[in-house]
Amino acid sequence: MALPSFQLWLALLLLTAACASAVHPRKLARLGGLKRLAASESSSDLPPEYEIHYYGQALDHFNYKPESYATFQQRYILNYKYWGGANASSPIFVYTGEEKDVTYDVEGFILDLAARFKGLLVYIEHRYYGESMPFGSENLAFQNSSTLGYLSSEQALADYAQVIVDVEKNLSAENCPAIAVGASYGGSKSI
Numbered sequence: 001m002a003l004p005s006f007q008l009w010l011a012l013l014l015l016t017a018a019c020a021s022a023v024h025p026r027k028l029a030r031l032g033g034l035k036r037l038a039a040s041e042s043s044s045d046l047p048p049e050y051e052i053h054y055y056g057q058a059l060d061h062f063n064y065k066p067e068s069y070a071t072f073q074q075r076y077i078l079n080y081k082y083w084g085g086a087n088a089s090s091p092i093f094v095y096t097g098e099e100k101d102v103t104y105d106v107e108g109f110i111l112d113l114a115a116r117f118k119g120l121l122v123y124i125e126h127r128y129y130g131e132s133m134p135f136g137s138e139n140l141a142f143q144n145s146s147t148l149g150y151l152s153s154e155q156a157l158a159d160y161a162q163v164i165v166d167v168e169k170n171l172s173a174e175n176c177p178a179i180a181v182g183a184s185y186g187g188s189k190s191i
């Protein structure tokens, strides 16, 4: 049998990396990463350049069962302060939210990136955290294994893709590069 080629090893390595990044949020919860915060604990004290928006997000991106067409309001935040605009094809920096209220993530190095590259800032909240609660409330969302079945990093990635496409369309910014940035668990999803 021939030895596996370098390409095959590389493919396997990438696959392993991809699997490793698909950490289930519930696993994170057991590791102590789960922070459940009341929606009212945040958002009001954001500086004025941060605009809060909501996107009618699909509960389930991966099958066609009737209940998959249910939606929930996913929160995301825009900051246009540095943006060079769609006509200049200025970049869009997307912060892929992690397992917490997204309003805690609006500071940090991504601001320096936006200032330097005239970027639009988009912070997208992770489903089941902050205000982005399927089933209408945190208690219902975390009720049992079937309501929690839609909490996964795969669903979260698909959420981010939907929001990015919608924001770009709305701003006629389809030609602007979107660059995903994140930290910790959220960062593993921006690869």
Ligand SMILES: *[C@@H]1O[C@H](CO)[C@@H](O)[C@H](O)[C@H]1NC(C)=O
Pocket (backbone or CB within 6 Å): 085, 087
């Ligand atoms: C962007 O380009 C379009 C088409 O050329 C033009 O109509 C629009 O006014 C421009 N917008 C800005 C903000 O310059």
Ligand SMILES: *[C@@H]1O[C@H](CO)[C@@H](O)[C@H](O)[C@H]1NC(C)=O
Pocket (backbone or CB within 6 Å): 143, 144, 145, 146, 147
């Ligand atoms: C989970 O909760 C929902 C909503 O109350 C209920 O309809 C469903 O039957 C429950 N499922 C299980 C497996 O307990």
Ligand SMILES: *[C@@H]1O[C@H](CO)[C@@H](O)[C@H](O)[C@H]1NC(C)=O
Pocket (backbone or CB within 6 Å): 053, 078, 167, 170, 171
């Ligand atoms: C999208 O466009 C509508 C109508 O112009 C506006 O009300 C809404 O705030 C926009 N959303 C975003 C994310 O810019």
